[in-house]
Amino acid sequence: MHIGDGLIPLGQTIIYWLIALVFIAKSLEWARKDLDEMKVPMLAALGAGIFAIQAMNIPIPWGTSGHMMGAALAAIILGSPFAAVLLLTLVLVVQGVVFGDGGITVMGANIVNMGVVGGFVGFYSYNALKNSIGMTGASFAAGWLSIFIASLVCAVQLYFAGTFPLMEGLLFMGLYHAVIGVVGEGLITAIALNRIMAVRPDVVSEKSVTGPGVAA
């Protein structure tokens, strides 16, 4: 879902940069307040893991493919959507600057989609569902929703940019990412959270844990 340079006019990219910068500033504030020394190793592990998993494109039908964003997982484990904003910003900077994956002028838009939308949708949908369907089900749903909604926002941005027609953009971005989201985001988010809860439940934010021994 990495938008490249040329897909959004320069004037519009500035708007997305401004939105992104507001959330990046808030994420730095989160780090100052909440990122204690217990959480820093998890931040680093997630940073490395999200970069690596984003290089692993999973094939889906129609000759296309997709990969995990990791924003929902980061927000759930670290207990804040701003953790996802911070991590996805770092990942997108490295991907764009070093590897040419995602453009430079449009990086703000990519941060808005994958970091902000992915992180907030992932975090709040997980929290809305965790007590009724459990951590595993909620993390699957949060992962799926995070990439699906982010893809729709991306389609709307590209409509305003004059790149995609609105209906076809929404339909196909939604369709592809609804499929990618099942294995590529939902399943991996649920498995990763489940495994971490089994091995080191103490490093998962207490805000995301439903109760003692409730890992499934």
Add this chain to the structure above:
Amino acid sequence: MKNNGIIIAGAVIAIIISVLAPFLASSNPDGLDMNLINLVGGGSEEHAEEIIGERAPIEYEAPLPDYSIAGMGKLGEIGAIVGGTLLMLGISLGLGKVLGKKQGT
């Protein structure tokens, strides 16, 4: 630093994924690229790239484009992705320490 095991476990898993990615990752265009090919390029990847290239406000040459090192094939891809993973590990660890909540505050 407590929880060093988390960094090591995270790094090991991430490096395993990085080494496998060049072999296992699908080379099909991703969802967004597929839409660009169909909705912008009328089904042609070259045509889509041409139109987008003309519209790009800047031309930025990344040092390791497409997660590869020129002339090094799969080994270069492994090197690029493992390098990126280690860079991310270092940046997030360093920034986390600098930006994070200081002890006793």
